[in-house]
Amino acid sequence: MPILEAYGPTTARGPALRPASPRPLSHAARKFGVLPRPTLEWNAEVERETAPLYGRIKDVVPPVEWPFFAPYVKAINALKKERDAVILAHNYQTPEIYNCVADFVGDSLQLAREATKVNAKVIIQAGVHFMAETAKILNPDKTVLIPDSRAGCSLAEAITADDIRLLRERFPGVPVVSYVNTSAEVKAESDICCTSANALQVVESLGSERVIFLPDEYLAKYVASQTTVKIIAWKGHCEVHERFTGDELRKYRESDPSIQIIAHPECPPDVLAEADYTGSTSGMVQWVRDRRPRRVVMVTECSMADNVKVEAPDVEFVRPCNLCPHMKRITLPKILDSLLNMEEEVVVDPAIAEKARRAVERMIHLKS
């Protein structure tokens, strides 16, 4: 079914910059206190204690870099216990975060599900701001921190709650499905959320002939190609996935006809037309686990190939390397600072959180 209509800005608005001026202590810092900075020294003890962790990532992190990372890894893992904290890390985080300090890893849907099961007092989101907001929405009584609140997302910045209210006026009675890559205010105005892993299932679960699906135009087009439900889309784009082109993938295929191409549905249609498999990041990980291809082009954020390589060392990953600048704001030094200073605390207005929670939980409780 071709997409019905698409509304909105033709380019993403880009992440909102927050002021960098010194702020007063957060509520979390006052509640938990600020801890002194540990010694961050590379020595024989640190090398011995972190050797098993380095063993996991040695194929993707050169030995020359480990003496910088290892003292942070040791300090962060000790501080997590002291703070009763867990780290949720998205698939696009760098290997030393994903493999060495994270407690739970996955895509947006997996992290949202994990966030409902967390027992710790503190959640650190190694990901972007909308993910930290989702964790807070699902855990209103826990302290949620993001190591750098400037870690935004071009999709989340592409639409506002006012935009949704206007769409509802234009299409009365048509349900609104929002990708989780949206702000809490947008989720609060939506009937249900979705991720790229369950977008088709969510759209079809509503029993409606037409659905407003936002903000990702390309994901909307992909869903529209898989269903008879008419999709009303929004013109938001992921600034990372929209950079891939069908041309570059055809060149990979020409140079090696046996190469496999797997792509994320946030990519433009000409990219998906070249793919042997289209799926969410969790879908791509599973595809590699099941198929064990000899060579694969993973058409998504660059770090993900490094993280999958750790568990599939026999697979050769070809990386058309597009980095997400927002995901890359999260680093080991910032995670350490976050644990020491209990910054930056994620706060969501309780009235908005309650409405947004309904949309997120409705998605989580859909039977898979």
Ligand code: SF4
């Ligand atoms: S990769 Fe794209 S969708 Fe994901 S956080 Fe970055 S800008 Fe947003």
